[in-house]
Amino acid sequence: MGRADSLERVPANSAAIDDYLKTIYHHTEWQDDPITPSQLAAELALAPSTVTEMVQKLAAQQLVTHRPYGPVSLTDAGRARAAAIIRRHRLIETWLVREFGYAWDEVHDEAEVLEHAISDRLLEGISARLGHPMHDPHGDAIPDASGAVVREPFVLLAQAQPGHSGRVLRVSDRDPALLRALEGAGIDxxxxxxxxxxxxxxxDGGATVELPAGAASAVWITA
Structure with a gap:
């Protein structure tokens, strides 16, 4: 039995595949360093051995490239699949905020469920109703139907020099409590x-406010 045959094949429509591909995609959206297996394990809250096995399966399906002890990168096919599921997630988040009055700290978990449930036809109907938005409520780019995205040059607030002024492009949605604190401080x-x-x-050229803990590493502004 060949090595590829010895790897249990993950179903092509597996949500687990989507979770891995989304995490790898996310990692290089706002910085350039590729993700390592240990970082991937930490992001997914999984054992390193579990991640190593899954990465081997994804590589066998030509969705990622990986060498032992090296970083994990998406292939063209893997990036296209990741962009498609991220498009679903971010369009749903935008839909929930605009049409149903959800707050920006409430939409992530709902979108995680719905992204696997709605049809392509409904998704494109949602996009059309919203005017084909290019960014979700947190400022993350929504890939278009071809997977393309548009981003402005950016800098992480923690790395901005004193006196640097810019428009808030993106706020990480990782911590709902931090999102609420930033909104309360007028940072949106x-x-x-x-x-x-x-x-x-x-x-906005007015009041000076103290940043909530962790905010400087969760806010990106125009470069």
């Missing part, structure tokens, strides 16, 4: 902030 996608370098920012 589309607002302008000026970095002060002392844990504070000036918002």
């Amino acid at each position: 996608v589309g607002h302008h902030v000026t970095a002060a370098g002392d844990g504070t920012v000036r918002v």
Whole structure:
């Protein structure tokens, strides 16, 4: 039996595949370093041995490239599949906020469920109703039907020099409590902030506010 044959094949429509591909895709959206197996295991809260086995299966299906102890990268096929499921997720988040009054800290878990449940026809109907948005409520780019995305040059707020002013492009949706704290401080996608370098920012050219803990590493602004 060949090595590829010895690897239990994951069903092509497996949600587990989507979770891995989405995580790999996310990792390089806002920085350039490819993800390592240990980082992938931490992101997915799985044992390293489990991730190693799955990466081998994904490589056998030509969805990722990987060499022992090296980073994991998406193939063209893997990136196309990741972009398609991310398009679903982010369109659903946008739909829930605009049409159903969800707050931006409430939509992630709902979208995780719905992204696997709705048809392609309904998804494209949602996109058309929303005017084919290019970004979700957190500022993440929504891939178009071909997988293409549009992003402006950006800098992480934690790396911005004091005095740097920019428009908030993206806020990480990882921590709902932080999203609520940032919203309370007036720091939201589309607002302008000026970095002060002392844990504070000036918002929209007006009040200076103290950044909530962890905010500087969760906010991206125009470069």
